[in-house]
Amino acid sequence: MSLTQLRPSPQHAAPPPKPNRAKLWLYRFDTKATPYIFIAPFFIIFTIFGLFPIIFNAIVSLRTWRLDDPDKDGWAGFDNFSKLLSDSDFWNALYNTIGIFILSTVPQLLLALILANLLNRKLSGQTFWRIGILLPYLTPVVASTLVFAVFFARDSGMANWFLSLVGYGQEQPLDWRADKWSSWIAIATMVNWKWIGYNALLYLSAMQAIPKDVYEAAAVDGAGPWRQLWRITVPMIQPVVVFTVILSTIGGLQLFNEPMMFDENPQSASGGSAHQFQTIAVMIYKVGWKDLNLGYAAAISWALFLLILIVAAINATLTKRIGGDR
Amino acid sequence: MKHLGKSGLAAAAAAALLLSGCSGQSLEGNNDKAAEGAVTLKIAFWGDMGLDKLKTQYEAAHPNVKIVLNSGEYNAQHEDLQKKLVAGSGAPDISAIDEGFIVQFRSQADKFVNFMDKGGADYEAKYLPWKWKQSLSSDGKQIGLGTDVGGLAMCYRSDLFQKAGLPTDREAVSKLWTNWDDFINVGKQYTAKTGKKFIDSGTNMFNPVLSQQAVGFYDESEKLQMEGGPKVAFDVSMKAVDAGISANLASFQPNWDQGFKKDQFAVLACPAWMLGHIQDTAPEQKGKWDIAAIPGGGGNWGGSWWTIPSQGKNVDAAADFVKWLVAPEQQIEVFKTVGNLPSQPALYKDAAVLDYKKEFMSNAPTGQIFAATAEQLKPQYLGKKNGPTRVAVENVITQVQQGKLKSANAWAEAVKQAEKASTS
Known part of the structure; x- marks a missing residue:
């Protein structure tokens, strides 16, 4: 704004030395067009890598596109979407996705909050702990999932060894992949392990911006640490909470690597012998690259996109209410 | 002004990136054409198909051909090939395809060189009939020449x-x-x-x-x-x-x-x-x-085929190499190196195959x-x-x-x- 005010408008320009036309054009170009050029790279890249795939995907979802049957290519209207509504695999995948999402997101953010609160105190080796909790985030997800797959193995897995310490599964060790509840817990554990530290650091950075005197005043008024956390810290870091909630909603609903690699036979992308833990993202992969039905896969992708929009909106509204109405 | 300076810098950096991206590509192109009539064949497969020694041998006999071996993971290689076929570019010059995936690619026969056009019909009699048929499309196009079978x-x-x-x-x-x-x-x-x-x-x-x-x-x-x-x-x-x-x-x-x-x-x-x-x-x-x-x-x-995606620029040179690869001498060489069993029954009578004993398996x-x-x-x-x-x-x-x-x-x-x- 200050720049535009400083600029003499053309009417008030001193007339005596006739304005150089080229210079004037350059001047105008500089003030009018340059800002757009500066922001253009983002929009160009977004159009190519963000907008185009979304639109292309929408077009594909309205077509029949089968790699194993090239002759069938053509417009399909809403066939793929109506197939989706009657596909029990899709509803099962939706159920799994939401189940694993709740099991992973809620404990993840709560634990991250508590962890951040602990790290916000005076500790010896503060930097060590703060960096330490970020390590799981730095581990490549494929590597960590492979380790977890062995951890949750039926025979001689470490998880079953822990269970045997409390006397569970002596005769028949728990097959983590066999049932919905056990496979969901295993997958949610992987997600939580990876993301708790990352979210804790985000919370921590926001907490450091809260003035200390607020806490002092609360302490004088007799508020304990738990009450301080919920009544002062959480409302004051609320924007960051909303951010992490939306981010983990997107990540949680798109869950792919963990259920894919956890499978006994990852090549099949079936998410367990009876699709116990097949998430929507895994189903998209299976339909697209195993059944070779790209049109239907695109339709499921769009359903997932809509689902994420809805859940993210609900979560954001709920989270805003936590702090805002107090 | 400070802000302008920053974003200007960013724009310049982005421009530089774009430019270097372009120049990188053109450089690569120049390299390919550097030697007169030189041909580079990229071969994708998984595990060990016993090609290392054969590659040197073929390159020595054909100084204008350079062979690049790309061994990857079994599923990843097939999926990568499928994606490149959809994209229409980027596929290797020669790709191995396994029995588990041959049906999928057989129905996309248009995207592969038809060996029937490359004198492949002569090969039919040499192969196990079912091996020959498995890579044959419904309209009679032969997308690959068999290499091994998994008896x-x-x-x-x-x-x-x-x-x-x-x-x-x-x-x-x-x-x-x-x-x-x-x-x-x-x-x-x-x-x-x-x-x-x-x-x-x-x-x-x-x-x-x-x-x-x-x-x-x-x-x-x-x-x-x-x-x-x-x-x-x-x-x-x-x-x-x-x-x-x-x-x-x-x-x-x-x-x-x-x-x-x-x-x-x-x-x-x-x-x-x-x-x-x-x-x-x-x-x-x-x-x-x-x-x-x-x-x-x-x-x-299991068992695999050598195929040539038709989007490649050197399909003729690739076909020559594949034909050389499935010739008896080379198939026996592969059998001796990695143990893959040839798919041409004539070789089952060959002394080199019949006398072979596997030390590991007693x-x-x-x-x-x-x-x-x-x-x-x-x-x-x-x-x-x-x-x-x-x-x-x-x-x-x-x-x-x-x-x-x-x-x-x-x-x-x-x-x-x-x-x-x-x-x-």
């Missing part, structure tokens, strides 16, 4: 057999199980004596038995035929699971690899290429494994054993939906092994899932 045999742990009081000599073991019922009975004996499981998984009973049937999941009119071959194979696998001789381990997974080391199973249906896997997974078990005939005779698991004459089983094989048509259908039925077997499903109800569920997969 089936039964690998067994002679040391564990001895402990269980079973014969250890490969002739005697072969006589123990002329059919699958005998095989399951031997398993029961073994399990009763040692308390250990006999086979790795029910799915690894289902697949070999299915490959021995005249008709697999689909007949040649692409109709699902569950009541024929699949029913026979499914019943055998259920019998094995019910007999309690299966360790219920999924193949090629960490648990399975551990199963090798911890003696969790004593037999394994093994095609020629499996020997390398056993050797890599449990090198300390050298001399403890041996090979007998598979019950029911014959059978095939010096078993693997050449003779595998050649015999490959020749006995009944050709089986693999339908378009063969892959997904097989996975669906395997999943049902896994459910039984996990105790989620009673074996009495399993067949109905298998039919239901197979029908679903056939329309997926």
